Amino acid sequence: METANFFRQIAQMDINSKLTLSITKATENRILVSILIENDSCADKAKNVIPPFNLKGSPEELDNGFFEHIKKPVQMADGLISNMQNFLMGLETAQANSAMEKQKSDKEKAKGRKYSEAILKADALAKVGKYKEAWTALPKVGDYPENKEDIRKKQDEYEKQFVPNLWSASEQKAEQVNEQEKVDQEEYNP
Numbered sequence: 682m683e684t685a686n687f688f689r690q691i692a693q694m695d696i697n698s699k700l701t702l703s704i705t706k707a708t709e710n711r712i713l714v715s716i717l718i719e720n721d722s723c724a725d726k727a728k729n730v731i732p733p734f735n736l737k738g739s740p741e742e743l744d745n746g747f748f749e750h751i752k753k754p755v756q757m758a759d760g761l762i763s764n765m766q767n768f769l770m771g772l773e774t775a776q777a778n779s780a781m782e783k784q785k786s787d788k789e790k791a792k793g794r795k796y797s798e799a800i801l802k803a804d805a806l807a808k809v810g811k812y813k814e815a816w817t818a819l820p821k822v823g824d825y826p827e828n829k830e831d832i833r834k835k836q837d838e839y840e841k842q843f844v845p846n847l848w849s850a851s852e853q854k855a856e857q858v859n860e861q862e863k864v865d866q867e868e869y870n871p
Contacts, residue, residue, distance in 0.1 A: 690748045696759040703733075713737045716751060718758040725765040731758055796820050796828060803835065812842035 691700070698720040707713040717733040734754045736747065776782055799820040806815035816839040822829050 694748075694752060694755060696755060698759045698762055700755065707737055710739055711737055712740060712743055714743065714747070716755060718755060718762065720759075720762045720766070723762050723766040724769055728762050728765055731761070734758070792825075796825055800835075803839075807839060807842075810842075812839045815839050816843070 696718075698718045701717040701719060703715040703717070705713045705715070714736045715733045716736070718731060720728060734751060736743070736750055738746075799818060803815040803818040806812075806818055816836055819832055819835055819839075820828070822832050825832065
């Protein structure tokens with residue numbers, strides 16, 4: 682049985698990308714081999730513009746010179762794709778480590794700390810019955826739109842304590858008036 686060293690030679694090329702081979706009989710004694718180099722781990726869309734490498738020849742020509750003709754172009758394309766991926770990873774690392782990104786992260790932490798401190802202060806004031814001060818101590822919704830619902834909920838909770846309910850206030854007033862009228866009538870009608 683005749684051994685073909687095809688796969689050993691592919692393995693010796695030491696490439697990280699996927700090779701897709703398409704073999705087509707072009708004419709009666711010519712074969713067209715198309716090699717597409719792909720690497721799914723590379724996020725750069727530029728990799729998709731790399732065209733397939735095409736090689737056409739007689740079966741004998743391809744048997745004798747296939748690897749020496751494809752080795753350099755395939756390795757170059759594989760290296761380019763690998764460099765694209767390394768470049769993108771380097772950009773991400775640089776961005777994450779940049780002073781601007783760290784400053785942004787520090788600002789977000791400080792903002793979160795200020796929010797927490799304001800909520801704690803408001804809760805402490807509410808516990809001692811200072812609801813107006815608690816309401817004022819709450820963070821502003823415009824400064825913390827991501828916490829809008831929580832802030833509004835606390836505002837409503839505190840408002841209920843320091844803003845009289847119009848209906849209950851008028852009912853209380855009516856009761857007071859009725860009681861005063863009874864007292865007045867009892868004084869005049871002994």
